[in-house]
Amino acid sequence: MSGFHQRVFSGMQPTSTLHLGNYLGALTNWVAMQKTHECVFCVVDMHAITMWQDPADLKRAIREVTAAYIAAGIDPKKSIIFNQSQVPGHAELAWICNCVARLGWMNRMTQFKEKAGKDRENASxxxxxxxxxxAADILLYKATHVPVGEDQKQHLELTRDIAQKFNNDFAPQIAELGLGTGELGFFPLPEPMIMGPAQRVMSLRDGTKKMSKSDASDYSRINLTDDADAIAQKIRKAKTDPEALPSEAKGLEGRPEAENLVGIYAGLSGIAKAEVLQQFGGGQFSxxxxxxxxxxxxxxxxxxGEMRRLLAEPKHIDxxxxxxxxxxxxxxxxxxxxxxxxxxxVRS
Incomplete structure (x- = not known):
């Protein structure tokens, strides 16, 4: 984005253990971004408390997510890793964003409707x-790029709307103080960052549902804290169908569990699904x-293993x-x- 320093911002909530979907869908991309961009990676603990959290569990989860970032390859010497609540600007800018955003915009956000469910009056x-x-998280660093999944695209659009309205509403003040970047205004309009084909990892028990930390069955996901035995057991028990693996991608249509496992193999090995099928097509699932x-x-x-080592030293993580x-x-x-x-x- 011309006129603005290239900076990536992203974060994950510390609400429960990260899993394979988080790893292939986000963390592997974040690790790659460190080579090309200035990166700010946040543990978004302020977002976490929008739903009630047990304080002791929240502390543990903040450290666990931080350990996952580092164990997956995010280097604190190359990237900034921190938890949101330690930087007061997040809360301060959020209030200003609240005053710039319009109720109509907020009412269109589908994720609130999904999370609040039928009992919307009791949501926080x-x-x-x-x-x-x-939006405040992103704009506070004047981030130009944000890696986003499908479920966050609408929120990034809102961030752009808030940035644009702020730039327009305060254009005379921005110009008078000499704080704008030419015609671009004060805040950049952050761009979504899609790195290669988005890796959607589905449940090991139901290939039509996304792998989720909220699924009741632990066998539906591979947690990043799972040891070798747990990983092996979960893959062996993963749902499949009775047919042999096809030799080309179109043979996976209508076979969500087969497609998911082939996708996981492709994601972990860094090759295309077609190459996986060339290698294993015609063979049995076993x-x-x-x-x-x-x-x-x-x-x-x-x-x-690295997460266990890091979590044994909470003071080091802190x-x-x-x-x-x-x-x-x-x-x-x-x-x-x-x-x-x-x-x-007015400020002193």
Missing amino acids: LGLYAYPSLM GFKAALVDLAVEKLAPIA AILGEGAAQADAIAAPIMREVKDIVGF
């Missing part, structure tokens, strides 16, 4: 305002599953988060001071 105001806080067990254990067991928060605040605080000047707040 925080859950309703969640997309506005997400042979393919054995190969998938070997691959998954090779790729994922070291992550679980120190990484503290250092990351200081680095994040060094970017965010000057931007927040400029926002306050633009809006007309």
